[in-house]
Structure formats: structure tokens, C-alpha cells
Amino acid sequence: MLLIIKFIALFVLGVIVLAEALNKLERxxxxxxxxxxxxxxxxxxxxxxxxxxxxxxxGALAGPFVGHHAPSLRELCMFAGFAVLIIRTRFKEG
Known part of the structure; x- marks a missing residue:
């Protein structure tokens, strides 16, 4: 059960990071x-x-589908940190 929660969390965080990265990269x-x-x-x-x-x-999105290992706490924290910074910036910009 914990493994599924880790993969879901990594997937959601990966979506946020990927979307913002593509947005910034385009600009x-x-x-x-x-x-x-x-x-x-x-x-x-x-x-x-x-x-x-x-x-x-x-990679966070594709990992579970290509047999990637279970996400570590380090990976989750790194993606969560970037996602929080991205969300904070969005709220700050109004």
C-alpha cells in the first residue's frame, strides 16, 4: 500500500514539475x-x-511503467521541493 502511495505521489509531483518545466522552457x-x-x-x-x-x-511519470525501482524518500522530497516552489511562484504571481 505504501509503495502505491509513493508512486502516486511521485506521479502527481512529476506532472507539476514537467508542466512547469515545459512552460518555462517554451518561453x-x-x-x-x-x-x-x-x-x-x-x-x-x-x-x-x-x-x-x-x-x-x-522520468517520474514513466518510471513505474518501465520497471523503475520504488521511489526513494530522497526522490519524493526533491520533487516535492520543486513542486512547492513552482506552486508558490504561481500563487505569488497572482
Whole structure:
């Protein structure tokens, strides 16, 4: 029973992280014309970070279907931390 709860929690958290990561990744423009080299570097770093988070979120969704091990407390806490930050930002933005 606890294992099922862990997989459900990881799935829900993975959906939140994946959705936000794809949203942010879509709006990140590292190749935009007219930005300084410093702004371009920051945009690329942001794009890479959101891409990695999107991949992690997708992995959380696919894990149970590809025979992934049971989620550890570390994985759940990491995804929960990102999900809380994402939700907090959404509430803060109004």
C-alpha cells in the first residue's frame, strides 16, 4: 500500500514539475536577437536547467511503467521541493 502511495505521489509531483518545466522552457529564448552575451549565457543556463527538470519530471511519470525501482524518500522530497516552489511562484504571481 505504501509503495502505491509513493508512486502516486511521485506521479502527481512529476506532472507539476514537467508542466512547469515545459512552460518555462517554451518561453526561454537563448537565441533571441539583440541580447548581450551575458544575457544569452544566462538564457542558455536557464534553458538547460528547465530541460533537465523536464526530463526528470518525464522520468517520474514513466518510471513505474518501465520497471523503475520504488521511489526513494530522497526522490519524493526533491520533487516535492520543486513542486512547492513552482506552486508558490504561481500563487505569488497572482
Amino acid at each position: 526561454t529564448r537563448p537565441c533571441a536577437p539583440g541580447i548581450t552575451p551575458h544575457q544569452r549565457l544566462l538564457a542558455w543556463l536557464k534553458a538547460v536547467a528547465w530541460l533537465l527538470l523536464a526530463m526528470a519530471g518525464a
